[in-house]
Amino acid sequence: MKKLSDEVTFRHGATISTRTAQSPMLTNSGLDEKVTQDTIDYYNVRSQSAGMVIVEYTSVSPNGGPSRSWAPNREQLAIYNDSFIPGFKNIAESLKKDGNKAILQLVHSGREAQYRIVLGGRVEVPSKIDFPWIDYPIHELTEDEVWGIVKDFGTATKRAIESGFDGVEIHGANHYLHQEFFSAFSNTRNDYWGGDLNKRMNFAIEVAREVFKVVAEHAPKDFIVGYRISPEEIHGDNIGYNWQEAQQLLQKLTELFEFDYVHLSTNDYTSTPSDSDKNYAQLLGEAVQKPTLLLIAGGIHTVEKMEDALNYVDIVSLGRPTLIDTQIGYKIKNGQSDRILLEFNEASVNKSHLTPGLIELLANTDYFDMPGIEYLKTLTNIQLDDVVTHDGTK
Numbered sequence: 001m002k003k004l005s006d007e008v009t010f011r012h013g014a015t016i017s018t019r020t021a022q023s024p025m026l027t028n029s030g031l032d033e034k035v036t037q038d039t040i041d042y043y044n045v046r047s048q049s050a051g052m053v054i055v056e057y058t059s060v061s062p063n064g065g066p067s068r069s070w071a072p073n074r075e076q077l078a079i080y081n082d083s084f085i086p087g088f089k090n091i092a093e094s095l096k097k098d099g100n101k102a103i104l105q106l107v108h109s110g111r112e113a114q115y116r117i118v119l120g121g122r123v124e125v126p127s128k129i130d131f132p133w134i135d136y137p138i139h140e141l142t143e144d145e146v147w148g149i150v151k152d153f154g155t156a157t158k159r160a161i162e163s164g165f166d167g168v169e170i171h172g173a174n175h176y177l178h179q180e181f182f183s184a185f186s187n188t189r190n191d192y193w194g195g196d197l198n199k200r201m202n203f204a205i206e207v208a209r210e211v212f213k214v215v216a217e218h219a220p221k222d223f224i225v226g227y228r229i230s231p232e233e234i235h236g237d238n239i240g241y242n243w244q245e246a247q248q249l250l251q252k253l254t255e256l257f258e259f260d261y262v263h264l265s266t267n268d269y270t271s272t273p274s275d276s277d278k279n280y281a282q283l284l285g286e287a288v289q290k291p292t293l294l295l296i297a298g299g300i301h302t303v304e305k306m307e308d309a310l311n312y313v314d315i316v317s318l319g320r321p322t323l324i325d326t327q328i329g330y331k332i333k334n335g336q337s338d339r340i341l342l343e344f345n346e347a348s349v350n351k352s353h354l355t356p357g358l359i360e361l362l363a364n365t366d367y368f369d370m371p372g373i374e375y376l377k378t379l380t381n382i383q384l385d386d387v388v389t390h391d392g393t394k
Contacts, residue, residue, distance in 0.1 A: 002310040004303070004332045008051065010260040011291040013222035014166060016051030016101050019310060020329050021263075023297045023319035024054040024105040024169065024228075026068070028357025030075035033059065033066060035087025038355040039077070044094040045353045048330035049322040051315070052101035052224075054263075055091060057109070057171050060156035061149050063124050064108035064177070069115040074357035076109070079156050085163050092164035100329065101166040103224060106156050106211075108149055110177030111138060111186070124149075126180050126187040126194060126203075146193050146203065149177070154210035158218055167224025170207060173265040174230060178204055182249060183233050183240030200241075201249050208257045226295070227253060228263040231280035232273060243273050243280060247287035254289035262288050263317060266298030269309050281312035303337045320370055323362070324348050344372030349379070356380075 002019060009015045029039040046053055059065030059078035066076035078084060088104065095102035111125045117136050128140035141149070153170070160168050172178035180186040181203035187194040193202055208227070215223050229250065233240030250262055264280060272279045285294050297317035300309050309316045321328055325341035325348065332340075341348045354362070354376075362368045363376040 002314070004306055004310065004316070004337075005335075008293070008315060010222070010224055010293065011258060012224070012260060014101060014224050014260070016315075017099065018051040018329050018332050019315045020050040020306070020332060021103075021295055021315050021317045022046060022050040022053040022322045023317045024056045024171075025319055025323070026056050026076060026358075026361075027355045028069070028074040028361055029355040030066065030077045031073045033075050033078035034084055035077060035091060036073070038357075039087070040090050040094060041353045042355050042358070043091045045326045045351065046322060047095050047098045047100060048327045049325075050100070050318060050329040052103055052166070053095050054103040054105050054169055054226075054317075055088075055095070055165075057105045057107040057176070058088075058156070059109065059113075060106050060152040061108050061124075063113060063116050063121045064110075064149070064152070065113045066115040066119075067109040067112040067176075069118075071357070074360075075115065079104070079106075079159050079163075080152060082159065085159055088160070088163035088165070092166075096164070096166070098330075101224065102164070103167040103169050103226065104160040104163070104165045105169040105171050105228070106153055106160070107171035108152070108177040110175075110180045112176055124177070126177075127189055129186070129188060131186075143191055143193065147206075150203070150206045150210050153207045154214045157211045157214045161215075161219045161223070166222075167226065167260065168211065169226040169228055169263060170204075170211060171228050172204055172230075173228045173263075175233070178207070179230060179233065179240070182245075185233065185238050185240040197245055197248065201252060204249060204253060205256065208253060208259075212257050224260045225258075226261040226263050227259055228265055229284075230265050231284055243276070243283050247284060250284055251287040251289065254287075254292045259292045261293040261295050261315070263295040263297065264313075266296060268299040269296045269305070269312070269316075271298070279312065281309075285312065302342070303332075303340060320368075323352060323354065323358075324370070324372070326352055342371055344370065344375045346375065348372070349375065 069075045122139045293314040295315045296313045
């Protein structure tokens with residue numbers, strides 16, 4: 001019987017203190033894409049939020065971000081050259097000071113990197129097709145340019161190692177470049193990087209190959225490598241892939257490479273596809289080759305839901321709860337689950353060190369309807385422009 005307070009050991013020997021992870025969440029705190037004091041303060045108080053903290057999605061390439069920025073000092077972070085290392089060293093040290101693990105999520109944001117246009121760059125995609133919700137120019141990557149991005153994931157992994165992180169997570173979810181290559185909707189290529197299902201897997205496979213090569217050469221033996229995926233990409237008539245195809249990708253990735261974990265990105269950990277009574281964790285978990293472990297994120301907001309999610313996965317991935325309470329992992333480990341804070345109020349916000357950009361985002365976006373959100377709204381009078389999401393909705 002799995003318990004939240006269990007220690008968990010990954011296949012390469014790394015151990016975390018509980019069956020909890022903090023999900024990677026954008027802090028909207030980067031300046032020139034670099035770690036700021038706001039970023040450091042935010043992570044410094046989350047060294048006990050979970051057994052491991054997965055630091056927000058970080059661009060591996062100059063055109064791999066930023067996405068969803070609305071001001072120069074609210075940018076997505078990056079690690080595409082050595083000048084970014086000092087800031088990430090501060091984050092890694094802050095997160096590891098109480099013995100928990102620090103993981104850096106690596107990404108190329110693909111068509112979502114719209115703020116790069118503002119900064120004078122370009123937005124890179126697998127295929128230059130008409131996305132109805134995109135009103136900025138996009139660049140279709142050449143075969144050589146794709147190989148260059150593959151290499152960027154490798155060099156970013158080396159910088160994460162040099163920064164002191166305990167692992168990296170390859171971001172293959174949420175409509176960023178990995179998912180765009182795997183999606184039949186956004187990838188219409190007819191070369192090594194696209195065509196049939198197997199070719200649409202090649203970007204994920206080659207990035208994994210490069211990352212594991214760098215890890216073998218430069219990382220400690222217990223270095224953690226994870227992969228995040230959205231279980232399906234179906235938006236009405238726009239079908240990128242179904243869960244059966246996601247199963248095939250995960251089976252291949254975990255057969256070819258020694259991933260420590262696979263991380264499922266959902267809105268609700270209990271959700272099921274239209275053609276099965278099983279939930280996504282059950283279905284995709286069938287494809288993940290042991291001893292690779294399974295994580296899931298999505299609507300796990302209470303201790304009761306955390307415990308229920310362990311019926312399907314090895315580790316629960318907590319997002320919004322760690323914004324409210326920065327000591328969830330500590331409280332679970334020490335028998336204080338009944339003392340976990342569940343809503344924003346003056347006391348919890350004072351302890352949480354939310355970044356100004358994150359407060360603005362949470363307080364001004366209806367999607368984040370969290371307990372106590374009205375208190376956050378009293379902290380800012382700044383109204384954000386509507387954010388256009390990947391499927392064109394507001």
